[in-house]
Amino acid sequence: MNWTVCPTLDAQRQLEALDRPVRDRVIKALARLACDPYASPNVKALRGKKGRYRLRVGDWRVLYTLDRDVLVVLVVEVAHRREAYR
Numbered sequence: 001m002n003w004t005v006c007p008t009l010d011a012q013r014q015l016e017a018l019d020r021p022v023r024d025r026v027i028k029a030l031a032r033l034a035c036d037p038y039a040s041p042n043v044k045a046l047r048g049k050k051g052r053y054r055l056r057v058g059d060w061r062v063l064y065t066l067d068r069d070v071l072v073v074l075v076v077e078v079a080h081r082r083e084a085y086r
Contacts, residue, residue: 003034003066007075011062014078022060026078029057037066037073046085052076054084061085 007015015023032040033055042056046063055062061084063077077084 001071003037003071003073005030005034005073005075007078011075011078018060018078022058026057026060026062029055030062030073030075033062033064033073037064056081 015026018026029040029042033043037043037053040055044054044056046052046054051065053064053066055064059081061077061079061081062075063079063084064073064075066073
């Protein structure tokens with residue numbers, strides 16, 4: 001069962017602002033995430049933020065939530081690791 005990956009408007013803008021090689025790596029990681037948002041060793045549930053997860057892509061972080069009822073991965077933020085958790 002595949003999930004649908006939906007970025008918020010802010011996340012879409014952040015993704016578009018990335019350099020092409022980084023953006024391509026993040027997009028590939030999001031495609032793998034659509035197959036199973038729990039399977040990657042680079043996925044971790046965030047403490048203190050119930051229902052929020054992070055996907056590590058090199059020095060970049062993709063923060064997202066899951067809607068299990070309709071199988072949607074809602075990408076909330078794409079940021080460098082220095083800025084992702086602020």
